[in-house]
Amino acid sequence: MRSLKSILFIAGFLASSLVFANDKVEAGRQLFEQNCAVCHGGTGGMNMSKRLAPPMMGVRMHYIKKYPDKESFVGAIVSWVEKPEKDKSLIKMAVRKFGLMPLIPVTQDDVENIAEYIFEGKLDRPEGFDEHVKKMHGGKGHKHGGEGHDHSDGKKGDCGGMKH
Numbered sequence: 001m002r003s004l005k006s007i008l009f010i011a012g013f014l015a016s017s018l019v020f021a022n023d024k025v026e027a028g029r030q031l032f033e034q035n036c037a038v039c040h041g042g043t044g045g046m047n048m049s050k051r052l053a054p055p056m057m058g059v060r061m062h063y064i065k066k067y068p069d070k071e072s073f074v075g076a077i078v079s080w081v082e083k084p085e086k087d088k089s090l091i092k093m094a095v096r097k098f099g100l101m102p103l104i105p106v107t108q109d110d111v112e113n114i115a116e117y118i119f120e121g122k123l124d125r126p127e128g129f130d131e132h133v134k135k136m137h138g139g140k141g142h143k144h145g146g147e148g149h150d151h152s153d154g155k156k157g158d159c160g161g162m163k164h
């Protein structure tokens with residue numbers, strides 16, 4: 001009897017921690033909408049001259065390449081939002097184009113939830129995003145590989161959506 005009880009206990013515990021994990025992503029989504037989406041949301045499309053900042057789908061892509069596991073990804077986003085600095089930027093082209101991101105008044109707990117949502121939640125995919133990635137990064141093959149992905153070589157026409 002006792003073991004059945006503890007199995008039920010463990011099952012209950014697992015179920016509640018699963019719900020808890022999803023809650024975090026959902027909380028992160030709401031916090032993202034409130035604190036980040038004005039600038040990083042999907043509406044606004046890929047026309048960078050009409051946007052305030054790159055869409056989060058794109059930011060995520062750059063960050064996940066350097067920080068493929070959740071822990072370091074969340075750490076990098078938290079450190080960025082805590083103090084945006086040019087030296088830390090993974091997307092120097094965006095800093096040049098939009099200027100450095102201002103300090104956003106959010107707590108570290110909130111940014112952790114937001115970062116989890118960015119890592120594993122469903123982000124808005126702005127219209128034209130896939131074409132942009134293909135154009136900029138040569139599709140899945142990453143033809144011009146390596147570090148060349150920060151859009152920073154500034155060659156005309158090379159930056160597709162970022163220019164027009």
Ligand code: HEC
Nearest residue numbers: 035036039052053080089090091094095098099100101104
């Ligand atoms: C007022 C507009 C604005 C808001 C609100 C905003 N950002 Fe940004 N963000 C920017 C701009 C502009 C850039 C591009 C320039 C840069 O990288 O500093 C940027 C870039 C970023 C980057 C990439 C940094 C890099 O260069 O490597 C991350 C990550 C980021 N934002 C996260 C967030 C998160 C998370 C939130 C919400 C808590 C948020 N931002 C809210 C304007 C904003």
